[in-house]
Amino acid sequence: MQFPQMPFIDAHAHMVSRTTDDYEAMRAAGIVALIEPAFWLGQPRTEAGSFKDYFSSLVGWERFRASQFGIKHYCCIGLNSKEANNEALAEQVMELLPLYLMKEGVVAVGEIGYDDQTAAEDKYFRLQIALALETQLPIMIHTPHRDKKAGTTRSMDVLEEMGMSPDRVVIDHNNEETVREVLDRGYWAAFTIYPHTKMGNERMVDIIRQYGADRIIVDSACDWGVSDPLAVPKTAALMLERGIEEAQVRQVCYQNALQAYGQSGQMKESDWSENKGIDQSQRFSGTQY
Amino acid sequence: MTYSGAARVFGHEHWLQEPKPKEEVLGLFPGLRLDLWTQTQLARAYVLLSVPPDIAPRVLKQLQETADNQELLALYAAFPLLPSGPALLPLATEAVRSNMRNVFEAIALHNPYPAQYFDEAAWNQLYLKAAFINCPLTKIYGLAxxxxxxxxxxxxxxxxxxxxxxxxxxxxxxxxxxxxxxxxxxxxxxxxxxxxxxxxxxxxxxxxxxxxxxxxxxxxxxxxxxxxxxxxxxxxxxxxxxxxxxxx
Incomplete structure (x- = not known):
């Protein structure tokens, strides 16, 4: 497939679950940077140590793996809503978070928010909003798949109640039903392009037609499930084919993510533009050390 | 957090600016190329040196387990400066097992720690791994x-x-x-x-x-x-x- 000649950022990709073939294909398609938010691993963890190793891999091994393919890897650190329901474990994970939030390349607290919208989820959501305020980091919000519309509204209510500024929050996994309120309230609205469910890339084209490109972000959220690590460049190709202006495509597939997460002070265009493609020094020959 | 936060204050530029410190200073630790260090690395070494030696092995282990790529690199490169010496061996041999090339190189290249403390088996592993991944072997200190x-x-x-x-x-x-x-x-x-x-x-x-x-x-x-x-x-x-x- 031919992809448009422009740089892309995948603002939501769970690369721990992907292969080097994916990295190679992503780079070839023009993805220069990606953001990997902390989430669960497909089944609930039972030990805090598993979280520690997971967070460490997000700032260590996965970052290195991406660099081998010329992709700049950033991450969000947080306790996801699914696992917030194991309160004994959640308490220990909360103690781990401060160790990671100040690290280089950590661009937000996330993905956090609601899943089943339980009391425990609400408790740890609020505690993590407080952490974001304290560390001056943006937030990436995971919106629930069930009772989505109400859950999305509730997420924003709580964020505002705690004094988080909407322009420092990306609400992810939007659809036609949630997008208007999210944009009206001043948040960044991200859309996850799934191959079969939720948001297909055809629907994405219609959303850009209706709402324009301001504060809208397209991502893949690729993980171990059926998902497509090339969703962003593929959607860009379709948008151009359907007559969306190139400047708008660039906004939703690159610029907006950079602007939203760049507020962390941890993500700059020069991080990858000054890096000539694949980092040869990392991959093949000696660095200075 | 101070160790992590160093990167928000200092950059990844090399710390050595004019006027350069005297050769004697750079030569204090034979084999160590302080001149190649970044500002952040130097700041992190300073933080490491402020950890009391009796608790250093425990503190450094926690650091190792929760460190990012650049933090690991700064940690291992600073080993020759730290007073804990042989107590750091388990961490140092773990560094050799790293699959992150720059992390491995931080312990293996321009670093006098392994030559001083590694036993023969660990030394040989380090050398072979460096050869295996095509590191410039002459940058390993203490070969002869x-x-x-x-x-x-x-x-x-x-x-x-x-x-x-x-x-x-x-x-x-x-x-x-x-x-x-x-x-x-x-x-x-x-x-x-x-x-x-x-x-x-x-x-x-x-x-x-x-x-x-x-x-x-x-x-x-x-x-x-x-x-x-x-x-x-x-x-x-x-x-x-x-x-x-x-x-x-």
């Missing part, structure tokens, strides 16, 4: 002092595996065998001498040239094409490394 018979044997076996796959070792890999040339190694040297790549021939020349063993001398007489360069000091292990590694 830590060379050993077992390493020569393992290196020879490794070369045979590579040759079976139609590949060569980096020529400077052979620099650790010179004092251990014995009968079993002579066919390997012959193999190098007849290799089409002159850098392999040059490696064999240097090994034989530096070796007092009579049969090695005999080999050198058979294959004299680079002996003169070796005699005149134009051909050395660093010069050979220079010709082999991109951006050496």
């Amino acid at each position: 002092e830590r060379a050993n018979a077992s390493l020569s044997r393992i290196l020879s076996d490794f070369a045979h595996e590579r040759w079976a796959a139609g590949r060569n070792l980096a020529p400077d890999a052979w620099q650790v065998v010179f004092s251990f040339v014995e009968e079993s190694l002579l066919p390997d040297l012959e193999h190098l001498f007849i290799d089409a790549d002159i850098r392999q021939q040059q490696a064999a020349t240097l090994v034989c040239y530096q070796n007092p063993y009579a049969d090695a001398r005999l080999l050198l007489e058979h294959f004299p094409m680079w002996t003169e360069e070796a005699q005149e000091g134009e051909l050395t292990w660093p010069s050979l490394a220079q010709s082999w590694y991109e951006d050496y």
